[in-house]
Amino acid sequence: MQKLGVFVCHCGTNIAATVDVKAVAEALGREPSVVVSTDYPYMCSESGQNLIKDAIREHSLDGVVICSCSPRMHENTFRKAAAQAGLNPYMVEIANIREQCSWIHKDREEATEKAIVLGRAAIAKVLLNTPLTAGESPVTKRALVIGGGIAGIQTALDIAEAGFPVDIVEKEPTIGGKMAQLDKTFPTLDCAACILTPKMVDCAQNENIRILSFSEVEEVTGFVGNFTAKIRRKARYVDETKCTGCGLCTEKCPVKKVPNEFNLGMDNRRAVYIPFAQAVPKVARIDPDWCNMLKNGKCGLCSKVCTVGAIDYKQTDTVLEEHYGAIVAATGYEPIKVDRYGEYAYAQSKDVITSLEFERLTNAAGPTSGTLLRPSDGRHPHTIVFIQCVGSRCTPEMGKTYCSKICCMYTAKHAMLTREKYPDTDVYVFYIDVRTPGKNFDEFYRRAAEEYGVHYIKGAVGKVMPRADGTLDVQASDLIMNEQLHINADLVVLAAAIEPSKTARRLATMLTASMDTNDFFTEAHPKLRPVESPTAGIFLSGVCQGPKDIPETVSQASACAAKVIGLLSKNKLTGNPCVAHSDEWMCNGCSNCASVCPYGAITYLDKDFRMPDRSTKTRRVASVNPAVCQGCGACTVACPSGAMDLYGFSNSQIMAEVDAICK
Amino acid sequence: MKFAYYPGCTLKNRAKALDRTARETAALLGIEFEEIPEWQCCGGAYTSAKDEIATKLASVRALAAGRQIGDGRVVTVCSACYNVLKQTNHEFAVNPDFDFKVNNYLKGEPEYHGEGGVVHYLELLRDEVGFDELKKRVTRPLTGKKIAAYYGCLLLRPSSVLAFDDPENPAVMEDFIRALGAEPVLYSMRNECCGGYLTLTDRETAKRRSAAVKESAREMGADYMITACPLCLYNLTKNTDEPIPVRYFTEVLADALGLGGE
Amino acid sequence: MNNDWKDRIVRMSGAAVQKCMRCGKCSATCPNYGEMEYHPHQFVYMVERGDTERLMASPSIFECLTCFACVERCPRGVEPAKVIEAVRLEVIRQKGANHLKPDDLPAAADEDLPGQALVTALRKFAK
Structure with a gap:
C-alpha cells in the first residue's frame, strides 16, 4: 500500500475565497492511500515547502499531491522540494484548483466540489507514477539570432562579448532594420544612424559574429542546446567575399527607375545597388527583377566596371547547415498597410503619408536630402496634420486591438522637429490619448506643445478630402470644444499601427514557438520570463514579442542575451524524462507515430526478436530518441496498437484520472 | 440569364426612366428581368432596431418570391431597395430570433430563411456581363465626357452587410464609366450623404448636404453626375442651384448602347 | 442614471x-x-x-x-x-410623438419628390 500526502494551498484568497480549502483537505484525507492531508495559506512559500518536506520524511510518503495553481507556475518548485526530502521529483502531482477552478467559478459549493474531484484525479494518477530520472544532453556553444535590426544587433553583440560565437541571419541585404530608416530618436533627439551604425560596424568587426545577410532560416530541427538550422543564402549575384562596396557598379548601371525600398519607394535606385551608404555588409546586390543581364542577357555593364571581379550572374542560392545551442527570434515589425482606411485617402493623394515615410522625408539621406517637401509637387507644406492611432486600438475587424506604443512619442518628435526647422508651419496632432509612460517622455511631449506650439487636439479625423487645388480638407472633431473642424492641410501624416513581420508566423511554426492572436511571439511568463519563449532554447528580442520603442528594445535585447549566455555557459542540460517510449513487442511498424512527431524524434529500426516458437524474426519497430522527444504525446494518440506510451503521462495514468473524475 | 426583378415603388412613378432604361439595357445585354408578382414597397429604409419585424415583411415576401426565379437572386436598380432587401436578407443569417418571428408572421405562406439573395444591376453589369464585354457592346461611346459617379450611402453602407464595393474608395461605377468610353471623376463626397429623406422635415439641411456633394464634383471638373438612387437624384437636382446635370446610370448606359434618340 | x-x-x-x-x-x-x-x-x-x-x-x-x-x-x-x-x-x-404626420406631407412635398422619400421619412419619423 502506497502512502500519499495531500497539500491544499489557499493561495492567499485566490483559491480560499472560492474554494473551501479545509473541506478539500478533509475530503481528500479520506481517500485510500492518503495518510496526511492538510492546507496552508501559501504552499509555495518556504514554510509551505517545509511542511511538505517534513511530511515526506515523517510519513515516508511515496507520492505527493499538491492542490494549487497551474503546474506551469510551481510544479518545479514542488518537485525540487520533494527531491530535497528524498522523494523522486516525478512522484509529485499538481491538481490545478486555481486557474481551472477558483478563478473561473463563482459558486463556492460547486467550486469546492470540483476541487475535490480534481484532487481525486491527481491522487489516481500519482498512484500509477513511477520514479523517473532525467537524462543529460550536451550544449552547442553557438547562438543563432534571426533578424538584424537593433534588437538582433544588440543581442548578438552581448552574446559575442561573453565569448560565444553568434550568427545573425538577416533577410535583407544589410543589417540595421527599421532603426536605420529613422531620422532622429526620441526623447533625446540623437540621430538614429549616428548611434546605430557604430553598432552595425561592431557586429561586422567582432570576430565572434558572423553576419549572414540576404539569408533566411528555412528549417530548424533539434531541441534546446542542440538545434540544427538550414539557412538559405539567397543569390545576390555579387560575390560577398570580393565586393569592396566601392559603388562603381551602382553608378554605371543603366536601369535607373527601380523604386527604392529603403526610401519606401519615394525615390529610385539602380538594378544593382547598395541599400544605403552605411550598409553592413557594404556589398552590392543585383535585383533580378530589374537587371537586364539577368532578365534577357543584354548588358553586363556592372561586370565590366567591377575592378575586383565580384559580379557573378550565375550565382545561385546556397543552403548552409549549422548547429546552435540557442535561437533568438528578433524579427521585428512592419507598419500596417493603411490603404484600407480609405477615409484618410492614402491611396488617392500622394500628400497623405505614413510616419515612416515622414522619417525618410526629413532624413538627410532620404529622397529630399532632409528638406521637408510635399511628395506631390515638391513644395514646402505649411499646414501639417498628424493623425494618431491609425489601425491601433481597434476591434479585430477594424484593425489591431493593441496600442502600438511608439506613435505618440514619434509624432511628438515629428511635430516638434517640424516646428523647429520650419517655424512658419502649422502643425496639428489629433489624438485619442497621448500615452507617454517612459523616462523623460511626458516632458518631451509637453515641450512639443508648450515650447514649440504644436496644436494638440483631442479628437479624431473623420475624413481627408483631396481638393482640386492640391490641398487636403481634413474634417475632424475637437472633443474639448465640441466642434467639427475643417483644416486645409498640405500634408497629412498617418501614425500607422505596427504589426509583427510577416515572416514571424512561419518562423514560429519552424521553432514550435507559440504566438498570440496578433502574431507576436508569446513569452514563457508575461512578467517573470519575458525574454524566453515557452519552447526551451528559443529566446525573444525586440518587437517580435510586442510593441516597443528603441530604449525598451535594447534593454530587452540585452536581457535576452543574458538568458542565452546563461544557457550557453552550461556544458550539459538536464532533459525532460517525460518522453515517449515504444513497447517493441506491440509495435507493428506502421509509421503513424513518426509521421505525427513534430520534433523528428522517432526513427525505425529493424530488430531481431526471439519469437515464442524460438525462431528469430526481424521486425520493424519504432524507436524514440529521448533527447529529441518533447513529450507532447502526439504519437501515443496516433499509435493504433497502443505500443507508444509516455513516461509520466501514460495512457493508464490518464484513464485513471478520467475514471476518478467520472466516478 | 434570368433574374427576379424588384423595381420598387419609386420606379413605378417618379423614376420611370430608371425602370425603363434598366429593362431596355438589360434586355439588350441578354439579361431577362422577370418582375416579382405582387411585390410591395420595401419601406425605403431599413430600421436597424432588433424589435422591428413587421416593417420588414414586405421585403421578406419579395425575397421569398424571388427565390423561385432564375438563380434565386433578386435584382434591384434603386439603391434604397437594394439596401433594405439585402440588410433584411442578411438578418436571417445572423439573427435566429428574427427568422423565428418573421416566420410566425408568415404563417400560411411558405417559410423563408434567407435562402434567396439580392444583387444590384451594377453588380450584374460588373460580374455577369463584365465591363470588358460591356465596352464591346457600346455603340455610342461617351468619349471626352467627364462623369462623376455618386454612390451616396445606401449602396455602400454598412459594408459588412452589403459588401457591394470598398465603402471608402469604391470603383464599380468608375469602371462602368470607363467601359462606356467616358472619364470618371474622383471626388471626395461621392460616398457622403445627399441629405436623404431629411428634405421633408429639414429642407435647408438637405440643401446644404447636396450642395456640398455637387461642389465637390464640380471642383474636380465633372460634366455631369450619375446615380442609382431616385432620392439622391431629387436632392442633387431640386435642392441645389449647382447646374451640373444628374442622370441615372441606366440612362447613360442606354445612350452608350445606342438605345433611344439623339 | x-x-x-x-x-x-x-x-x-x-x-x-x-x-x-x-x-x-x-x-x-x-x-x-x-x-x-x-x-x-x-x-x-x-x-x-x-x-x-x-x-x-x-x-x-x-x-x-x-x-x-x-x-x-x-x-x-x-x-x-x-x-x-x-x-x-x-x-x-x-403616444402622439410622431415627428412627421401625414398632414405635413403635402406642404413638404413637391411633384418631383420620389415616393421613396415619403415612405422613408414616415418610417423614420412616425410609428
Missing part, C-alpha cells in the same frame, strides 16, 4: 455603447454635425450614462441622416447610428 432605459436602448439597437473609447471619430465623420445640438459621440455617451430625458427631448435625434458613415468608420464597432435610431424609436413610439 436610468439603467432600464439604457439596457432597453442597447438591446433594441444591438449596438455596444460600452465599447466606445471616446475618440470622437463618429462626430468627426458626421455629415450633419452642424445641425445637431448633441453630436454622435454624445449620443453614445448619453446612452451609456443613462441620460434619458435630455437626449429624448433633443431635436438632434431627428437630424441623423442614417447615412451610416459613423458605423462604417468607428474603430470600436460601436454603431452610433443604430443607437440614435433606437432612441428615436423610443420617442416616436410614445
